[in-house]
Amino acid sequence: MADFRSDTVTKPSPAMIEAMSAAQVGDDVYGDDPTVNALEKRVAEMFGKEAALFASTGSLTNQLAIRSLVKPGEELLTELTSHIVRAELGAGATFSGITTRTWEGARGSFKASEVMRIAAPDAGPYLVSTKAIAIENTHNFGGGYVQSFDEIKSLRKASSEVGISMHLDGARIWNAHVASGISLKDFGSQFDTISICFSKGLGAPVGSAVLSTAERIADSRIWRKRYGGGMRQIGFLAAAANFALDNNISRLAKDHEKAKAIAQACAAVSPELIDANGVETNIVALNLTGLNISAPELNSQLKDEGILASALGPNFLRLVTHLDINDLDMAKVLEVLPKLLKSALVAK
Numbered sequence: 622m623a624d625f626r627s628d629t630v631t632k633p634s635p636a637m638i639e640a641m642s643a644a645q646v647g648d649d650v651y652g653d654d655p656t657v658n659a660l661e662k663r664v665a666e667m668f669g670k671e672a673a674l675f676a677s678t679g680s681l682t683n684q685l686a687i688r689s690l691v692k693p694g695e696e697l698l699t700e701l702t703s704h705i706v707r708a709e710l711g712a713g714a715t716f717s718g719i720t721t722r723t724w725e726g727a728r729g730s731f732k733a734s735e736v737m738r739i740a741a742p743d744a745g746p747y748l749v750s751t752k753a754i755a756i757e758n759t760h761n762f763g764g765g766y767v768q769s770f771d772e773i774k775s776l777r778k779a780s781s782e783v784g785i786s787m788h789l790d791g792a793r794i795w796n797a798h799v800a801s802g803i804s805l806k807d808f809g810s811q812f813d814t815i816s817i818c819f820s821k822g823l824g825a826p827v828g829s830a831v832l833s834t835a836e837r838i839a840d841s842r843i844w845r846k847r848y849g850g851g852m853r854q855i856g857f858l859a860a861a862a863n864f865a866l867d868n869n870i871s872r873l874a875k876d877h878e879k880a881k882a883i884a885q886a887c888a889a890v891s892p893e894l895i896d897a898n899g900v901e902t903n904i905v906a907l908n909l910t911g912l913n914i915s916a917p918e919l920n921s922q923l924k925d926e927g928i929l930a931s932a933l934g935p936n937f938l939r940l941v942t943h944l945d946i947n948d949l950d951m952a953k954v955l956e957v958l959p960k961l962l963k964s965a966l967v968a969k
Protein backbone atom coordinates (compact mmCIF):
# COMPACT_ATOMS: atom_id res chain seq x y z
CA MET A 622 0.00 0.00 0.00
CA ALA A 623 1.18 3.52 -0.80
CA ASP A 624 0.16 5.28 2.39
CA PHE A 625 -0.76 8.94 1.88
CA ARG A 626 -3.16 9.13 4.86
CA SER A 627 -0.90 11.30 7.00
CA ASP A 628 2.71 12.16 7.78
CA THR A 629 2.13 10.41 11.12
CA VAL A 630 2.26 6.93 9.52
CA THR A 631 6.04 6.82 9.12
CA LYS A 632 8.06 4.10 10.83
CA PRO A 633 11.43 4.82 12.45
CA SER A 634 14.34 4.12 10.09
CA PRO A 635 17.08 1.64 11.13
CA ALA A 636 19.39 4.61 11.84
CA MET A 637 16.76 6.23 14.05
CA ILE A 638 16.24 2.95 15.94
CA GLU A 639 19.99 2.69 16.44
CA ALA A 640 20.06 6.22 17.90
CA MET A 641 17.13 5.29 20.15
CA SER A 642 18.75 2.15 21.47
CA ALA A 643 21.98 4.00 22.23
CA ALA A 644 20.18 6.66 24.35
CA GLN A 645 21.22 7.42 27.92
CA VAL A 646 18.07 7.34 30.00
CA GLY A 647 16.80 8.07 33.52
CA ASP A 648 13.49 8.66 35.29
CA ASP A 649 12.10 11.77 33.62
CA VAL A 650 9.48 12.37 36.33
CA TYR A 651 12.48 12.92 38.65
CA GLY A 652 14.06 15.11 35.95
CA ASP A 653 16.81 12.48 35.63
CA ASP A 654 16.68 11.64 31.93
CA PRO A 655 19.72 13.30 30.31
CA THR A 656 18.47 12.76 26.75
CA VAL A 657 15.11 14.37 27.50
CA ASN A 658 16.78 17.25 29.35
CA ALA A 659 19.11 17.87 26.41
CA LEU A 660 16.23 17.74 23.91
CA GLU A 661 14.17 20.22 25.93
CA LYS A 662 17.13 22.62 26.11
CA ARG A 663 17.83 22.18 22.41
CA VAL A 664 14.32 22.95 21.15
CA ALA A 665 13.87 25.88 23.54
CA GLU A 666 17.06 27.39 22.09
CA MET A 667 16.03 26.66 18.51
CA PHE A 668 12.91 28.83 18.96
CA GLY A 669 14.53 31.39 21.29
CA LYS A 670 12.41 30.37 24.28
CA GLU A 671 13.48 29.96 27.92
CA ALA A 672 12.26 26.41 28.42
CA ALA A 673 10.54 23.41 26.89
CA LEU A 674 8.71 20.32 28.07
CA PHE A 675 8.69 17.00 26.20
CA ALA A 676 5.29 15.26 26.10
CA SER A 677 3.60 12.36 24.40
CA THR A 678 1.39 14.16 21.86
CA GLY A 679 0.69 17.43 20.10
CA SER A 680 -2.81 17.46 21.53
CA LEU A 681 -1.33 17.38 25.04
CA THR A 682 1.22 20.13 24.32
CA ASN A 683 -1.50 22.31 22.73
CA GLN A 684 -3.69 21.79 25.77
CA LEU A 685 -0.90 22.45 28.27
CA ALA A 686 -0.16 25.70 26.45
CA ILE A 687 -3.75 26.84 26.24
CA ARG A 688 -4.42 26.19 29.90
CA SER A 689 -1.37 28.27 30.80
CA LEU A 690 -2.78 31.25 28.87
CA VAL A 691 -6.54 31.07 29.43
CA LYS A 692 -8.31 30.65 32.78
CA PRO A 693 -11.67 28.87 33.26
CA GLY A 694 -14.51 30.91 31.76
CA GLU A 695 -12.16 32.92 29.58
CA GLU A 696 -11.82 32.69 25.83
CA LEU A 697 -9.48 31.41 23.14
CA LEU A 698 -9.90 32.57 19.53
CA THR A 699 -8.89 30.26 16.74
CA GLU A 700 -9.75 29.36 13.17
CA LEU A 701 -12.90 27.34 12.44
CA THR A 702 -11.08 24.25 11.13
CA SER A 703 -8.02 24.33 13.39
CA HIS A 704 -6.89 21.11 15.08
CA ILE A 705 -7.37 22.67 18.52
CA VAL A 706 -11.07 23.25 17.96
CA ARG A 707 -11.96 20.39 15.59
CA ALA A 708 -9.74 17.47 16.50
CA GLU A 709 -8.96 17.65 20.22
CA LEU A 710 -12.41 16.48 21.24
CA GLY A 711 -13.33 19.53 23.30
CA ALA A 712 -10.25 19.16 25.52
CA GLY A 713 -10.01 22.91 26.15
CA ALA A 714 -13.53 23.00 27.58
CA THR A 715 -13.30 19.61 29.28
CA PHE A 716 -9.99 20.05 31.10
CA SER A 717 -9.39 23.81 31.26
CA GLY A 718 -12.97 25.10 31.41
CA ILE A 719 -12.32 27.60 28.64
CA THR A 720 -14.63 28.79 25.88
CA THR A 721 -13.61 29.09 22.26
CA ARG A 722 -14.75 31.39 19.47
CA THR A 723 -13.68 30.97 15.85
CA TRP A 724 -13.12 32.95 12.69
CA GLU A 725 -13.35 31.39 9.25
CA GLY A 726 -10.34 31.81 6.99
CA ALA A 727 -9.69 30.47 3.50
CA ARG A 728 -7.43 27.42 3.97
CA GLY A 729 -7.20 28.18 7.69
CA SER A 730 -5.69 31.63 7.16
CA PHE A 731 -6.42 34.89 8.96
CA LYS A 732 -6.24 38.64 8.60
CA ALA A 733 -4.93 40.26 11.77
CA SER A 734 -7.50 43.05 11.51
CA GLU A 735 -10.38 40.56 11.28
CA VAL A 736 -9.20 38.54 14.27
CA MET A 737 -8.81 41.73 16.30
CA ARG A 738 -12.32 42.80 15.23
CA ILE A 739 -13.83 39.80 17.06
CA ALA A 740 -11.38 39.88 19.99
CA ALA A 741 -12.80 41.16 23.27
CA PRO A 742 -9.75 41.76 25.46
CA ASP A 743 -11.57 43.21 28.43
CA ALA A 744 -15.26 42.44 28.07
CA GLY A 745 -16.17 43.45 31.62
CA PRO A 746 -18.09 41.45 34.24
CA TYR A 747 -20.99 40.30 32.01
CA LEU A 748 -19.25 39.05 28.85
CA VAL A 749 -16.46 36.62 28.04
CA SER A 750 -12.99 38.14 27.74
CA THR A 751 -10.51 36.98 25.10
CA LYS A 752 -7.19 35.90 26.61
CA ALA A 753 -5.40 34.13 23.78
CA ILE A 754 -5.35 33.51 20.04
CA ALA A 755 -4.13 30.21 18.55
CA ILE A 756 -2.63 30.05 15.04
CA GLU A 757 -1.95 26.76 13.25
CA ASN A 758 1.12 26.81 10.98
CA THR A 759 1.11 25.00 8.65
CA HIS A 760 -2.63 24.53 8.68
CA ASN A 761 -3.55 20.86 8.39
CA PHE A 762 -7.17 20.97 7.17
CA GLY A 763 -6.19 24.06 5.15
CA GLY A 764 -4.04 21.78 2.97
CA GLY A 765 -0.67 22.56 4.58
CA TYR A 766 -1.23 26.32 4.26
CA VAL A 767 1.74 28.46 5.31
CA GLN A 768 0.48 31.44 7.29
CA SER A 769 1.59 34.91 6.20
CA PHE A 770 4.40 36.05 8.49
CA ASP A 771 3.35 39.68 7.97
CA GLU A 772 -0.12 38.84 9.30
CA ILE A 773 1.41 36.95 12.24
CA LYS A 774 3.52 40.01 13.10
CA SER A 775 0.55 42.40 12.76
CA LEU A 776 -1.58 40.17 14.95
CA ARG A 777 1.18 39.87 17.54
CA LYS A 778 1.54 43.65 17.69
CA ALA A 779 -2.17 44.38 17.92
CA SER A 780 -2.98 41.59 20.38
CA SER A 781 -0.07 42.24 22.73
CA GLU A 782 -1.09 45.92 22.97
CA VAL A 783 -4.35 44.80 24.58
CA GLY A 784 -2.90 41.98 26.70
CA ILE A 785 -3.97 39.02 24.53
CA SER A 786 -1.44 36.16 24.29
CA MET A 787 -0.61 34.12 21.20
CA HIS A 788 -0.18 30.35 20.89
CA LEU A 789 1.33 28.58 17.89
CA ASP A 790 0.12 25.10 17.03
CA GLY A 791 3.37 24.29 15.26
CA ALA A 792 2.82 20.57 14.73
CA ARG A 793 4.15 21.26 11.20
CA ILE A 794 6.14 24.45 11.84
CA TRP A 795 9.11 22.62 10.31
CA ASN A 796 7.28 22.52 6.97
CA ALA A 797 6.41 26.23 7.27
CA HIS A 798 10.06 27.00 8.08
CA VAL A 799 11.40 25.03 5.09
CA ALA A 800 8.78 26.39 2.67
CA SER A 801 9.03 30.05 3.73
CA GLY A 802 12.68 30.32 4.78
CA ILE A 803 11.55 32.10 7.97
CA SER A 804 13.74 31.07 10.88
CA LEU A 805 12.43 29.10 13.84
CA LYS A 806 13.62 31.92 16.12
CA ASP A 807 11.60 34.46 14.12
CA PHE A 808 8.52 32.29 14.51
CA GLY A 809 9.36 31.85 18.19
CA SER A 810 9.55 35.61 18.77
CA GLN A 811 5.88 36.06 17.85
CA PHE A 812 4.28 33.61 20.28
CA ASP A 813 3.96 33.20 24.05
CA THR A 814 3.59 29.43 23.81
CA ILE A 815 4.50 27.01 21.02
CA SER A 816 3.62 23.37 20.47
CA ILE A 817 5.88 21.39 18.15
CA CYS A 818 5.66 17.76 17.01
CA PHE A 819 8.45 15.33 16.18
CA SER A 820 6.03 12.64 15.04
CA LYS A 821 4.62 14.31 11.90
CA GLY A 822 6.90 15.19 8.97
CA LEU A 823 10.05 14.71 11.05
CA GLY A 824 9.34 11.00 11.29
CA ALA A 825 9.84 10.22 14.99
CA PRO A 826 7.46 7.56 16.33
CA VAL A 827 6.28 9.64 19.31
CA GLY A 828 6.76 13.05 20.83
CA SER A 829 5.94 16.72 21.03
CA ALA A 830 7.13 19.65 23.09
CA VAL A 831 5.63 22.81 24.51
CA LEU A 832 7.89 25.88 24.64
CA SER A 833 7.50 29.06 26.65
CA THR A 834 8.89 30.95 29.64
CA ALA A 835 10.60 28.97 32.41
CA GLU A 836 7.75 29.85 34.76
CA ARG A 837 4.98 28.63 32.43
CA ILE A 838 6.88 25.45 31.59
CA ALA A 839 7.42 24.67 35.29
CA ASP A 840 3.66 24.93 35.74
CA SER A 841 3.00 22.83 32.61
CA ARG A 842 5.28 20.14 34.07
CA ILE A 843 2.91 19.85 37.03
CA TRP A 844 -0.14 19.75 34.75
CA ARG A 845 1.45 17.14 32.49
CA LYS A 846 1.83 14.87 35.55
CA ARG A 847 -1.70 15.68 36.68
CA TYR A 848 -3.02 14.62 33.25
CA GLY A 849 -1.16 11.29 33.64
CA GLY A 850 1.47 12.36 31.11
CA GLY A 851 4.57 11.98 33.28
CA MET A 852 6.70 9.25 31.70
CA ARG A 853 9.81 7.53 32.99
CA GLN A 854 12.78 6.37 30.82
CA ILE A 855 11.65 8.29 27.75
CA GLY A 856 15.13 9.23 26.63
CA PHE A 857 14.60 6.47 24.04
CA LEU A 858 11.86 8.61 22.50
CA ALA A 859 13.75 11.87 22.96
CA ALA A 860 16.66 10.27 21.08
CA ALA A 861 14.34 9.65 18.12
CA ALA A 862 13.30 13.32 18.26
CA ASN A 863 16.95 14.41 18.37
CA PHE A 864 17.73 12.18 15.40
CA ALA A 865 14.77 13.70 13.53
CA LEU A 866 16.02 17.23 14.23
CA ASP A 867 19.52 16.30 13.03
CA ASN A 868 18.44 14.56 9.84
CA ASN A 869 14.89 15.23 8.79
CA ILE A 870 14.23 18.97 8.64
CA SER A 871 15.75 20.11 5.35
CA ARG A 872 14.61 16.95 3.55
CA LEU A 873 10.99 18.14 4.01
CA ALA A 874 11.54 20.07 0.76
CA LYS A 875 11.36 16.70 -1.02
CA ASP A 876 7.95 15.99 0.51
CA HIS A 877 6.81 19.42 -0.65
CA GLU A 878 7.92 18.70 -4.23
CA LYS A 879 6.04 15.40 -4.19
CA ALA A 880 2.85 17.04 -2.92
CA LYS A 881 3.17 19.71 -5.61
CA ALA A 882 3.52 17.03 -8.31
CA ILE A 883 0.34 15.28 -7.08
CA ALA A 884 -1.52 18.60 -6.95
CA GLN A 885 -0.39 19.51 -10.47
CA ALA A 886 -1.52 16.14 -11.84
CA CYS A 887 -4.96 16.65 -10.24
CA ALA A 888 -5.24 20.29 -11.36
CA ALA A 889 -4.49 19.13 -14.92
CA VAL A 890 -7.67 17.03 -14.75
CA SER A 891 -9.68 19.97 -13.44
CA PRO A 892 -8.37 23.21 -11.90
CA GLU A 893 -11.42 23.21 -9.64
CA LEU A 894 -10.02 20.26 -7.72
CA ILE A 895 -7.07 22.20 -6.35
CA ASP A 896 -4.94 25.28 -6.96
CA ALA A 897 -1.56 23.58 -7.42
CA ASN A 898 0.26 26.92 -7.01
CA GLY A 899 -1.08 27.09 -3.47
CA VAL A 900 0.46 23.75 -2.49
CA GLU A 901 3.65 24.83 -0.75
CA THR A 902 4.13 22.01 1.74
CA ASN A 903 3.27 18.30 2.11
CA ILE A 904 -0.54 18.25 2.11
CA VAL A 905 -2.80 17.92 -0.93
CA ALA A 906 -6.40 18.85 -0.13
CA LEU A 907 -8.75 18.00 -3.00
CA ASN A 908 -12.14 19.63 -3.31
CA LEU A 909 -14.39 17.11 -5.06
CA THR A 910 -17.49 19.31 -4.96
CA GLY A 911 -17.75 19.47 -8.76
CA LEU A 912 -17.40 15.72 -9.26
CA ASN A 913 -19.95 12.98 -9.31
CA ILE A 914 -18.10 11.04 -6.65
CA SER A 915 -17.80 11.51 -2.91
CA ALA A 916 -14.51 11.53 -1.04
CA PRO A 917 -15.27 8.20 0.70
CA GLU A 918 -16.11 6.62 -2.70
CA LEU A 919 -12.92 7.89 -4.33
CA ASN A 920 -10.98 6.80 -1.27
CA SER A 921 -12.26 3.27 -1.60
CA GLN A 922 -11.45 3.19 -5.35
CA LEU A 923 -7.92 4.32 -4.49
CA LYS A 924 -7.65 1.62 -1.85
CA ASP A 925 -8.57 -1.02 -4.45
CA GLU A 926 -5.58 0.25 -6.45
CA GLY A 927 -3.20 0.07 -3.47
CA ILE A 928 -3.31 3.72 -2.39
CA LEU A 929 -4.43 4.99 1.01
CA ALA A 930 -5.70 8.56 1.43
CA SER A 931 -8.05 10.28 3.93
CA ALA A 932 -11.67 11.27 3.28
CA LEU A 933 -12.06 14.15 5.74
CA GLY A 934 -15.52 15.24 4.62
CA PRO A 935 -18.04 14.33 1.93
CA ASN A 936 -16.05 16.26 -0.69
CA PHE A 937 -12.65 16.60 0.96
CA LEU A 938 -9.94 14.09 0.13
CA ARG A 939 -6.49 14.60 1.67
CA LEU A 940 -3.16 13.11 0.63
CA VAL A 941 -0.03 13.75 2.68
CA THR A 942 3.55 13.13 1.56
CA HIS A 943 6.25 12.07 4.00
CA LEU A 944 9.61 10.36 4.32
CA ASP A 945 8.26 6.84 3.74
CA ILE A 946 6.75 7.75 0.34
CA ASN A 947 9.08 6.32 -2.28
CA ASP A 948 9.35 6.72 -6.06
CA LEU A 949 7.13 3.69 -6.69
CA ASP A 950 4.39 5.17 -4.47
CA MET A 951 4.67 8.42 -6.40
CA ALA A 952 4.52 6.69 -9.78
CA LYS A 953 1.44 4.80 -8.66
CA VAL A 954 -0.44 7.82 -7.32
CA LEU A 955 0.44 9.94 -10.36
CA GLU A 956 -0.94 7.25 -12.63
CA VAL A 957 -4.03 6.17 -10.68
CA LEU A 958 -5.40 9.33 -9.06
CA PRO A 959 -5.74 11.43 -12.26
CA LYS A 960 -7.27 8.42 -14.03
CA LEU A 961 -9.95 8.00 -11.34
CA LEU A 962 -10.61 11.75 -11.21
CA LYS A 963 -11.01 11.84 -14.99
CA SER A 964 -13.55 9.02 -14.93
CA ALA A 965 -15.48 10.77 -12.16
CA LEU A 966 -15.49 13.93 -14.29
CA VAL A 967 -16.74 12.07 -17.36
CA ALA A 968 -19.40 10.24 -15.30
CA LYS A 969 -20.69 13.66 -14.30
Ligand SMILES: Cc1ncc(COP(=O)(O)O)c(C=O)c1O
Nearest residue numbers: 678679680681704757761790792
Ligand atom coordinates in the same frame (compact mmCIF):
# COMPACT_ATOMS: atom_id res chain seq x y z
C1 LIG B 1 -2.07 20.76 13.32
C2 LIG B 1 -2.05 19.68 14.34
N1 LIG B 1 -1.92 20.00 15.63
C3 LIG B 1 -1.90 19.07 16.60
C4 LIG B 1 -2.00 17.74 16.29
C5 LIG B 1 -2.04 16.74 17.42
O1 LIG B 1 -1.01 15.86 17.43
P1 LIG B 1 -1.16 14.43 18.17
O2 LIG B 1 -1.79 13.51 17.18
O3 LIG B 1 0.26 14.08 18.50
O4 LIG B 1 -2.00 14.64 19.36
C6 LIG B 1 -2.14 17.35 14.96
C7 LIG B 1 -2.26 15.91 14.61
O5 LIG B 1 -2.41 15.52 13.48
C8 LIG B 1 -2.16 18.34 13.95
O6 LIG B 1 -2.31 18.03 12.65
